[in-house]
Amino acid sequence: MDIAEIHRRLRERLGNIVSPELEVKDWSLCDVKPQSIAEVCTILRDEPESAFDCLSNLSAVDRKSADTIEVYYHLFSYQHGHRLTLRAATPRPDPILPTVSHIWPIADWLEREAFDLMGVRFTGHPDLRRILMPEDWVGHPLRKDFVEPEEYHGISTRRESLLKL
């Protein structure tokens, strides 16, 4: 079964929760209502015709102009060899999404990374804490409005330009 057919069935079953398919540079993408992302992912993993047994990647993008943070879920099926990308947009001031870490265990760390660098909070995540940045870091560095702190524990983050010395 091809991706268009899987997508059509998903729309039939869930209605407007899933948007019509968008074709972006030869991969298929569809928008999903943020509160339903875990439900959609469970269906996509468990239905034998889709069988997305692997979450290849989870990336968060700060869309400052639209005032949203978009989270991309790149799904892959080793069984069928097809892939599909889901996109969930969540409001920028308070980005909250349900976790998918109970569906694919790797999502545990990928969601921690998205939380650490982009500030997306995943409800139901077993252990949502920083993963790459130090525990006491303030802010989420990949946000477009992130301001680099002047210093960290007394270590200055500024330096004079070599040309001015």
Place this chain on the structure above:
Amino acid sequence: MNADAIDLDVRRETSRGLETEEMTLNMGPQHPSTHGVLRFVVKADGEVMRRAIPDIGYLHRSIEKIAEKVGYHGFMPYTDRVDYVSAMQCNQGWAMACEKLAGIEVPRKGEYCRVIACEFGRLASHLLSVGATGMDIGAVTPFTHAIREREYINDILEELCGARLTFNYMRIGGCAWDLPPGFVGRAVKFLDRFEPLIDEYNELISFNKIYVERLANVAVVSREMAIAWNLVGPNLRGSGVKYDVRKDAPYSVYPEFEFDVPVGTGERGTLGDSYDRYMVRMREMEESCKILRQALAGVPEGPVVAKVARMFKPPAGEVYVRVEASRGDMGWFVVSDGSAFPYRVHIRTGSFAAMAIIEELSKGLMIADLVAVIATLDIVAPEVDR
């Protein structure tokens, strides 16, 4: 007193006298046998681990943030630092993502140069991996053998691009330099010398009884577990999943070459154990040699790089590109807003998943086996942290 009673007494004595409590052991971040700067908090009951909790981030250099500041061409040297043990494939991933965004066609000779560079890079990376596996579990000699050969590969790559570790060889649209005069002859000469050495290396260490005992049946990853945890590359194939991006989602000129995808078979223990993962890397080196021979024999004429504007501004859009790096499927997610700087870059690497699975794998393992697990999962810390 009969035997049973003695037995009971001994048991009672043991349960009272040798009651053990959970011990917390810190390993790293500067432990000599961890690959790069990473840290584990090990909860152990005597010699047996209850779990090892990875603590990562010590090598986080915010490479993805840097990408947003330096522009498309300028980011190329930084991609070397994502996985500095096999930088060529990182170069290629970034170049391919940019080319896909802007719709640039790479000249055929450029693709051949890329394949040659990447496969030499894979040989160098796998040599370090299998050598370090030996060293981690106490065999120092094989490491020196592996590093000796790796030095020759570094010489070859140095001839190609002037650097031995962080190559910065590729450009958006092709490669920076053409093959130097006499390169093909020297590369083939190296392969003639190197291929028999793989067998020698196998005889020296791979089939050594002590070595097999240390790796076989240790940290078994089942097929389902490997997929759910998103293990990629040799780690995935070690669990018996025949999937290689070069074969199953072909890119560059890989479809023109004949090569096999070795998978684990559980030959010395259980399918998906540490030995399988190790052996897949040994076999992959043979396959890389096959690809290299075919590529070196068929290098076409022509330019190695397409004409790309110095001020590179791809149209707005997003791409997700995958390359088969030495540590498996490396995903490059790039969002462009049409300006000269990438809007967002996300790099999904093989070691990240391999690191995540360790907490699950470590349950019930001996402490001494933890380094064997890290080594056979081929974890390179900078790739985890980026």
